[in-house]
Amino acid sequence: MSVSDNNVSGRSNDPEQIDLIDLLMQLWRGKLTIIVAIVIAIACAVGYLAVAKEKWTSTAIITQPDVGQIATYNNALNVLYGASAPKVTELQTNVIGRFSTSFSALAETLDNQEKPEKLSIEQSVKGQQLPLAVSYVGASPEDAQRQLAEYIQQTDEKVAKEL
Structure with missing residues (x-):
């Protein structure tokens, strides 16, 4: 066998x-x-x-401001400081840094409310400071988009006032 x-x-x-x-x-x-x-x-x-309740997330990508967007601010600094005024690239970095910090503070404030709201800011590309991805979670797509736009506008106005 x-x-x-x-x-x-x-x-x-x-x-x-x-x-x-x-x-x-x-x-x-x-x-x-x-x-x-x-x-x-x-x-x-x-x-x-x-x-389960529906949750909708609206996301926006925030990039560094263009030179034209901060031209009036740059001109004002040139008049005030003359040759020692900061360069445009420094201003762009300063503006986006303030925006990021202010938006993070707003996100923390909203998270600590009695009825928390989910607002977040994070790096869009890992390992790179810019662009930033900001997100808001709402009950409907329209609500999430509207509220995110409102928070971005609010933060932008606050940063413009500070500068």
Whole structure:
């Protein structure tokens, strides 16, 4: 009798091989348990969907201000300080830094309210300071977008006043 004669029935005693017929038979014997588990999982999913509130996130990308956007501020500093006025690149960095700090403070304030609001600011590209991604979570898409635009405008006006 050779080695190939030992495996006449198609089944092997090798522990690394899986007998598919045996596996299917075991699954068939446990079909009631499998069906009950699937039905329970579907019922839980439907129940969650029925009670979960929709949340919509609006995201905006904030980039460094263009030279034209801070030209009047730059001109005023040139008149006041003359040759010792800061360079445009320093002003751009200063403006975006103040915006980021002010927006982070607003996000913390909103998070600490009695009814917290989810506003966040983070780096859009990991490892790079700019651009910034600001996000707001609202109950509807329109509400999230409107509120985020309002918070950006509010922060922008505050930074402009400070400068």
